[in-house]
Each structure stands twice: as structure tokens, then as C-alpha cells.
Amino acid sequence: MLEIDTKGVYYRDLNKTVREAVKAGERDFILKNVNGQRYICDGICEEIKMDIQGIPGQDLGAFMNGPVIRVFGDAQDGVANTMSGGKIVVHGSAGDVCGYGMRGGKLFIKEDAGYRIGIHMKDYKEKVPYIVVGGKAGDFFGEYMAGGVLVVLGMYSRKPKSPICGDFIGTGLHGGKIYIRGEIDPYLCGKECGIEEIDAKEDRTLYNILQEFCYEFSFNIEEIIKEKFSVLWPKTKRPYGNLYAY
Amino acid sequence: MKISRYNDPKDISNCGLCGFINKKKKRVNGETIIKGIAIQHDRGNGLGGGFAAYGIYPDYAEFYAFHIMYDNAVSINETESFLKDVVTIEHIETIPTRKTIKISSSPILKRYFVKPLSSDQDFEKFGLIDKNEDDYIVKVVMHVNEKINGAYIFSSGKNMGAFKGVGFPEDIAEFFRLDEYSGYIWTAHNRFPTNTPGWWGGAHPFTLLDWSIVHNGEISSYGINKRYLEMFGYKCTLLTDTEVVAYLLDLLIRKHGLTEELACMALASPFWKHIERMDDTEKAAYTALRMVYGSALLNGPFAILFANSKGLVGLNDRVKLRPLVVGESGDFVYMGSEASSLKEMDSSISNFWAPKAGEPVIAHFEN
Numbered sequence: 387m388l389e390i391d392t393k394g395v396y397y398r399d400l401n402k403t404v405r406e407a408v409k410a411g412e413r414d415f416i417l418k419n420v421n422g423q424r425y426i427c428d429g430i431c432e433e434i435k436m437d438i439q440g441i442p443g444q445d446l447g448a449f450m451n452g453p454v455i456r457v458f459g460d461a462q463d464g465v466a467n468t469m470s471g472g473k474i475v476v477h478g479s480a481g482d483v484c485g486y487g488m489r490g491g492k493l494f495i496k497e498d499a500g501y502r503i504g505i506h507m508k509d510y511k512e513k514v515p516y517i518v519v520g521g522k523a524g525d526f527f528g529e530y531m532a533g534g535v536l537v538v539l540g541m542y543s544r545k546p547k548s549p550i551c552g553d554f555i556g557t558g559l560h561g562g563k564i565y566i567r568g569e570i571d572p573y574l575c576g577k578e579c580g581i582e583e584i585d586a587k588e589d590r591t592l593y594n595i596l597q598e599f600c601y602e603f604s605f606n607i608e609e610i611i612k613e614k615f616s617v618l619w620p621k622t623k624r625p626y627g628n629l630y631a632y
Numbered sequence: 633m634k635i636s637r638y639n640d641p642k643d644i645s646n647c648g649l650c651g652f653i654n655k656k657k658k659r660v661n662g663e664t665i666i667k668g669i670a671i672q673h674d675r676g677n678g679l680g681g682g683f684a685a686y687g688i689y690p691d692y693a694e695f696y697a698f699h700i701m702y703d704n705a706v707s708i709n710e711t712e713s714f715l716k717d718v719v720t721i722e723h724i725e726t727i728p729t730r731k732t733i734k735i736s737s738s739p740i741l742k743r744y745f746v747k748p749l750s751s752d753q754d755f756e757k758f759g760l761i762d763k764n765e766d767d768y769i770v771k772v773v774m775h776v777n778e779k780i781n782g783a784y785i786f787s788s789g790k791n792m793g794a795f796k797g798v799g800f801p802e803d804i805a806e807f808f809r810l811d812e813y814s815g816y817i818w819t820a821h822n823r824f825p826t827n828t829p830g831w832w833g834g835a836h837p838f839t840l841l842d843w844s845i846v847h848n849g850e851i852s853s854y855g856i857n858k859r860y861l862e863m864f865g866y867k868c869t870l871l872t873d874t875e876v877v878a879y880l881l882d883l884l885i886r887k888h889g890l891t892e893e894l895a896c897m898a899l900a901s902p903f904w905k906h907i908e909r910m911d912d913t914e915k916a917a918y919t920a921l922r923m924v925y926g927s928a929l930l931n932g933p934f935a936i937l938f939a940n941s942k943g944l945v946g947l948n949d950r951v952k953l954r955p956l957v958v959g960e961s962g963d964f965v966y967m968g969s970e971a972s973s974l975k976e977m978d979s980s981i982s983n984f985w986a987p988k989a990g991e992p993v994i995a996h997f998e999n
Contacts, residue, residue: 422672422975463970479985481986482952482986498986500986501989545985
């Protein structure tokens with residue numbers, strides 16, 4: 387196991403140290419006193435485990451395909467940007483544009499997430515990305531989503547007065563599913579979305595991912611699933627097929 | 633028209649910012665804000681850094697503090713002879729700077745503590761009928777910035793000052809010896825200019841009277857806003873989009889008497905689709921606000937921090953295209969582009985949160 391005190395370490399030096407250690411066969415990392423260092427674990431394809439204490443900077447785990455990262459603190463913008471595989475668990479809140487263009491792996495955020503979570507997410511065969519937000523999310527949740535699974539619970543939030551999710555949910559949705567705990571006002575959802583009320587117990591996809599989410603944060607799944615969920619699904623795979631064609 | 637070395641017509645920028653206020657007016661040394669912006673080093677590219685600090689001139693608190701950058705001795709002479717005719721100068725000094733290898737060239741930097749002249753005739757010279765001192769100072773600032781070659785007043789408030797230039801903010805801070813100042817509001821900016829020149833006047837903050845603003849983003853509506861402001865006598869001379877925000881705040885809040893909340897609603901107004909769903913009273917109010925202040929609407933991505941002698945305000949554009957994070961600790965309220973920046977300023981902050989798009993975060997001094 388490699389423990390690194392990152393206090394005052396420039397992001398390039400930190401990432402170089404991590405990369406060289408991974409190359410030399412190290413698979414277990416603890417980063418201490420992280421504050422704002424960007425691009426941690428970006429593009430790493432080995433199945434490493436990394437615990438981060440502090441606040442990692444922008445684009446945590448971008449393009450990565452394999453690592454399991456646990457952040458004990460808040461995360462900033464662009465977590466899991468275009469991530470291919472692995473898992474990121476944030477024991478706090480995360481910023482904007484998390485899971486942008488994500489194509490595999492899992493992102494669990496214990497509390498709130500910012501604007502534009504899971505936009506342009508996509509799946510292909512066995513590669514399916516999952517994002518679960520335990521708190522609340524901002525506008526454009528799952529905008530232009532093409533695949534994968536997005537879940538927002540609204541339960542573990544620092545913003546008690548805010549609605550569970552902002553405006554423009556699933557605008558341009560043409561693949562994948564968005565699960566929202568409780569009812570959702572169709573006014574907030576893209577016109578490309580079909581909306582249905584479901585019981586989490588009867589939806590294996592939702593139930594299984596919630597089980598894993600609860601395992602990470604020691605939450606009680608019964609508490610979560612006692613409320614119904616709204617599921618948003620794409621009415622068509624090509625919402626704009628005729629936009630410029632006559 | 634005033635000769636300018638920079639004529640690029642586009643106005644786009646992407647940057648990092650942070651700021652804080654002590655609500656009990658306890659003054660804090662500049663080192664805290666320097667830490668907060670230095671950790672955002674990679675959000676900028678060395679072409680602009682700057683700070684605004686409030687409460688730094690208690691000995692001259694009654695005077696307007698002009699910070700002026702000059703190209704050469706000619707511009708100094710011309711400006712000073714103009715100033716002698718229009719204001720009483722209590723004190724003149726060179727702004728203290730430190731020689732640093734990172735800031736290789738700078739304009740000549742001087743500061744003046746001044747008061748307007750007092751007779752009716754003096755006010756009439758500027759076309760002012762009621763004797764409002766703030767209006768008078770605005771006229772003086774606009775005159776120098778528009779008419780005198782090589783001279784720019786980049787700070788003109790009471791008991792506050794802006795310090796800015798070309799370089800990374802931590803280097804600008806070292807240059808201006810900001811570790812030697814103490815203030816109860818500080819804001820800072822790290823600039824990444826992409827389409828306007830990286831020159832000393834174009835660095836943030838932009839200020840007028842005691843307004844200061846730092847901005848991350850791009851005011852796409854700059855042209856409309858600029859023409860609107862010109863109708864009220866404001867001249868945009870600093871070649872960067874953010875300048876309009878400083879003057880809009882002065883116009884809407886100081887001149888037109890809008891509250892900060894209402895002014896923010898004009899700058900980042902709700903969408904018509906949201907106004908449609910409001911109750912009749914709200915609908916009428918927001919419709920009126922959008923109609924009257926349509927030309928003050930800021931389009932494009934922005935996260936801004938603006939401050940004045942009352943407090944500090946953070947605001948995002950209507951769809952949150954730039955990050956803004958808030959954290960509190962005791963009597964301090966911190967705001968910035970990244971949570972790590974706030975943590976660097978005060979490690980005791982634990983509860984970060986991000987404001988909703990278009991909704992201002994207002995932190996005033998306690999009475």
C-alpha cells in the first residue's frame with residue numbers, strides 16, 4: 387500500500403507519482419490532505435484501489451477504466467468525465483457536470499450533486515454506466531442521455547428546501563433510464579421522456595444498484611424503497627430524426 | 633476617440649475567482665485571499681490577476697481613493713492637471729510595489745485620496761444639477777478613462793482598493809505587497825483571457841466607486857449592455873466584457889435604487905416559461921422587470937462576485953454555466969469557483985453548497 391501526503395503537492399507531480407507506482411505494480415493507494423489537485427486517476431486502466439482524504443480537484447477519474455476510488459470529502463466538477471469502467475464513491479457532495487459522456491462503471495454520490503449530471507451518458511452491450519445521487523441534483527439531469535442508468539433519491543441533502551431535481555430533466559433523452567424517488571412534475575422533464583410510476587422492488591435494475599449504493603454508505607434500503615419511484619424512459623431512440631429533414 | 637493599442641472586437645474569458653467577507657468587519661490580512669486564489673493557479677494563464685480589498689484605508693476613509701495606472705510622464709501630467717481642477721487632493725503617493733522576477737514590466741502606479749470640489753459651478757461643469765458626490769466622481773473617472781491617453785483610473789471607492797495587473801494573481805499580490813494590507817472583504821481573480829488582450833487595465837476586478845466585480849465567464853450581451861450604459865453616461869473603455877457589470881450595478885442599485893436581489897433578477901432574470909407559472913403579482917413584477925431592464929440582461933455564462941461597502945454578493949448565470957461554491961465559518965462567508973479554494977482559505981469550513989442558477993447569495997455586514 388502506498389500512502390501519499392499530498393499537502394502542497396502540485397497536481398502534475400502527484401499524478402506522476404501515482405502513475406509510476408501503478409506501473410511498478412502498486413495497486414493500493416491512500417492520498418491524504420488532498421485539496422484541489424486535478425486529474426487524479428485519469429485514464430488509469432488497472433484495477434487499483436484508492437482512498438482520497440480531502441477534496442480532489444476537477445475531472446477526478448476522467449477516462450478511467452478500472453480503479454475503485456473512494457473520496458472521504460466533497461468532490462468538485464467533472465467527476466467521472468467520460469469514464470469507461472471502475473467505481474467512484476463520494477462520501478459528500480459533488481459539483482457540476484459529473485459523469486459527462488460516461489460509458490461504463492459506477493458513480494455514487496452520497497449527498498448533493500450539481501448541474502448537468504450524467505449528460506450524454508451512453509451504453510453499449512455489457513458496458514452500462516450508473517450514477518446514483520443520494521441528495522438532490524441541479525438542472526439538466528441526464529440531458530441528451532443516450533444510455534445507462536441515473537438515480538436521484540433526494541434524501542441525504544444539505545439543501546432541505548430545494549426540490550429533488552432541477553429543471554430540464556432528461557431533455558433530449560433517447561436511451562437509458564432516469565429514476566427519481568417520489569413523484570416528479572412533468573413540467574420539469576424533457577418532452578422526449580415517458581414517465582411512469584414504479585415500485586423499486588419490482589425493478590431489478592433499480593433494486594440492484596440501490597443495494598450496492600446502500601452497501602457503500604451503510605444506508606438502509608428499506609427506507610429508500612418504501613417510497614415509489616418515477617422512471618423516465620425515452621419515447622423514441624431518434625427524437626430529432628426529422629428535425630432537419632422533410 | 634482615445635487611442636488604444638488593443639482593438640480586438642471579441643470579449644471572452646474563462647477564469648477562477650474567490651472572495652470572502654467578515655460580517656463583523658474584522659479585518660484580515662491579504663495572505664488568506666492569496667492562498668485561496670493561488671490554489672486555483674491552473675484556472676488562469678498568467679495574463680491577468682487581481683484583488684479588491686475593503687476596509688484597507690481607515691485613515692482616509694472619507695476620501696475617494698483613486699488608483700491610477702499611467703503609461704508615461706505625459707499621461708501623469710495631463711491627468712494630474714485635470715484632477716487639480718476638479719477635486720481636492722488630500723494625499724498623493726506611489727502605490728508601494730515589490731520588485732519581483734515574475735512581474736517584469738508594469739505601468740506607473742499612483743494613488744490619490746480625493747474629494748469633489750464643493751461649489752455649484754463645479755458640479756454644473758459636469759452637467760450635474762443635484763450635488764451628488766458619487767455622480768461627480770463617476771464623471772471624473774469616465775473623463776480620465778475616456779479622454780486622457782495612457783491613463784486609467786482602475787479604482788475609485790472609499791476605504792477600498794483594487795490591485796490588478798498582468799501576471800498570475802499570486803505574483804500580482806507579491807508585487808502589490810498585499811500581505812501588508814488588511815480588509816474585511818477580499819475578492820480575487822485569476823484570468824484566462826481567450827479573446828481580449830491581456831493588459832493591465834483588462835485584469836479583474838473592475839470597479840467604480842465602491843463597486844468591484846470579478847467574473848468567470850463571458851458576457852455575450854456586452855454590445856447591448858454597453859450601448860444601454862452609454863445612454864446613462866457610462867463609457868466602456870477597458871476592452872473587456874466584465875466592465876459592463878460594474879457599471880450596471882452602479883446604475884441599477886445606486887442610481888435606480890433597486891435592491892441587490894432585484895438587480896440580480898434583472899441581470900439574470902427568470903425565463904419567460906417560469907414567469908408564466910408565477911402568481912399574478914409576481915408575474916406582473918417580473919414581466920415589468922424584464923421589460924424595463926431588457927438591455928441590462930446579462931447573456932452568456934458567468935459566475936461573478938461583486939462587493940461594495942455593504943457586503944459581498946455571488947451570482948450565477950441562469951443556467952449555471954460556471955461553477956460557484958459557498959461555505960461559511962463563524963462570521964466569515966466564503967465564495968469561489970472551487971471548494972478546495974475555500975478550504976485553503978479556512979480549513980474549518982465543512983458545509984459547502986452550490987447556489988441555484990440565477991439566485992444571488994448575499995452576505996451583508998451585521999449592524
